[in-house]
Amino acid sequence: MxxxxxxxxxxxxxxxxxxxxxxxxxxxxxxxxxxxxxxxxxxxxxxxxxxxxxxxxxxxxxxxxxxxxxxxxxxxxxxxxxxxxxxxxxxxxxxxxxxxxxxxxxxxxxxxxxxxxxxxxxxxxxxxxxxxxxxxxxxxxxxxxxxxxxxxxxxxxxxxxxxxxxxxxxxxxxxxxQIVQRMWEKWTFLATLAASTCLMRAAVGDILATPDGRAVIEGILADCREVAAHNGHQMPPEFDARANQMLLQPSPLTASMLRDVENGSRTEADHILGDLIARGAHAGPALPPLSPLRIAYSHLKAYEARQVRQARQAPGG
The missing domain is CATH 3.40.50.720 (NAD(P)-binding Rossmann-like Domain)
Structure with missing residues (x-):
């Protein structure tokens, strides 16, 4: 081959x-x-x-x-x-x-x-x-x-x-x-991790150390699960076990998207978070404007807008 x-x-x-x-x-x-x-x-x-x-x-x-x-x-x-x-x-x-x-x-x-x-x-x-x-x-x-x-x-x-x-x-x-189901499971997990760590600019353990950090992660995870369910992909019990271990237990885990933000690089926010939000609106009731996932996405879009503005203002931009 x-x-x-x-x-x-x-x-x-x-x-x-x-x-x-x-x-x-x-x-x-x-x-x-x-x-x-x-x-x-x-x-x-x-x-x-x-x-x-x-x-x-x-x-x-x-x-x-x-x-x-x-x-x-x-x-x-x-x-x-x-x-x-x-x-x-x-x-x-x-x-x-x-x-x-x-x-x-x-x-x-x-x-x-x-x-x-x-x-x-x-x-x-x-x-x-x-x-x-x-x-x-x-x-x-x-x-x-x-x-x-x-x-x-x-x-x-x-x-x-x-x-x-x-x-x-x-x-x-x-x-x-069942590869499409497996892809939705990874997408749900990754979108939660990326949205949480980028929004809070911190690792999972650091977020969980704050007064409302667990609620932030759980709220984003709930949004992602809701979109997956509206698209016909419920998360199985083994997903719950992994999510609890990886997202709700103290650890230094971060998403690569946070590394992109910290390096001033371009992110996949539209593909990972924006498209997830859009598919939720297409398949079921849209997430409310102040849902945790939408707030995290807006945070990343504000970062992108600032990067564009600063590039234009730079000498030769």
């Missing part, structure tokens, strides 16, 4: 690097600068699950893609989706499967509209990773897993074939017959 990994960043580079090290046929779709860096230094992963330096990395530029790939692994930021689609479109043929690892749901609508529903799988990953100043992939926690499946449910031969390719590749992976 010929696999094209779009980018060689914190997520795609990690999973693609592990797959390549396991002997799979992996090519990274990158820009000139990243291709040069990979030629010079290789693809480097620093991880509690084992470091890896991959030499002779196979790379391709968008304008040099010569034939379709069997599987396209996509893990870009949501706001870069259109650019990513333009770059890998030449790699999509009649039998290509596209496996996106983005959070939320909007990207599925965009990909299906562009390539057709039969080309697109559902997927999610569980990993915290980043690129350091030297371009190395730094794995920040002990978790590194991937789940995927057919959007219409069930277990297809295609999903089973991809499962075999992912098996024993240096990370946990599984094909799910």
């Amino acid at each position: 010929r696999i094209l990994v779009v980018g060689a960043g914190a997520v795609g580079g990690y999973f693609g690097g592990r797959l390549a090290a396991a002997g799979r046929d992996v090519t990274f779709l990158v820009r000139d600068k990243r291709a040069q860096a990979l030629r010079e230094s290789g693809l480097v992963i620093r991880s509690p699950r084992g470091d890896l330096t991959l030499r002779d990395v196979h790379t391709v530029l968008s304008d040099t893609i010569a034939a379709p790939y069997d599987l396209v692994l996509l893990s870009c930021k949501a706001y870069s989706l259109d650019d990513a689609i333009a770059s890998f479109a030449p790699a999509v043929g009649p039998s290509t499967a596209i496996l996106p690892l983005l959070n939320g749901m909007r990207h599925l609508d965009v990909l299906k509209a562009r390539f057709g529903e039969d080309k697109v799988l559902g997927g999610l990953c569980m990993i915290a990773s980043t690129l350091n100043a030297g371009g190395e992939i730094v794995h920040l926690n002990d978790t590194h897993g991937m789940v995927f499946g057919e959007l219409h449910g069930g277990m297809s031969p295609r999903a089973q074939a991809i499962g075999l390719v992912m098996e024993d590749a240096g990370f946990e992976s599984s094909a799910s017959p």
Whole structure:
């Protein structure tokens, strides 16, 4: 199976690097600068699950893609989706499967509209990773897993074939017959974590140490669960257990979106929070204007507006 990994960043580079090290046929779709860096230094992963330096990395530029790939692994930021689609479109043929690892749901609508529903799988990953100043992939926690499946449910031969390719590749992976439900579960959890930690600019433990911190997290979680339920996705008991452990017990846990805010970077607020709010209004009663989730979203949009204003006011802006 010929696999094209779009980018060689914190997520795609990690999973693609592990797959390549396991002997799979992996090519990274990158820009000139990243291709040069990979030629010079290789693809480097620093991880509690084992470091890896991959030499002779196979790379391709968008304008040099010569034939379709069997599987396209996509893990870009949501706001870069259109650019990513333009770059890998030449790699999509009649039998290509596209496996996106983005959070939320909007990207599925965009990909299906562009390539057709039969080309697109559902997927999610569980990993915290980043690129350091030297371009190395730094794995920040002990978790590194991937789940995927057919959007219409069930277990297809295609999903089973991809499962075999992912098996024993240096990370946990599984094909799910209910991938859309699994994606909604992750979205509900992640939106709660992102909204809570960004609104309060603090880790879960710090929020819980405040007089009303627990109520803030619980209020945001209730909003997210309500939207999921209106869209036909109730959270199962195992979700409740995980949410209680991860969101309502003191810990240093934060969302990567908070790191984006602290670094003055662009966020995925529209994709993770805004689209969730919009889907709630489409499928059921809209969340009230002062609901915790909407307040958190407005907080992030105010941050974005300030970033734009300051950029315009800067010399040369």
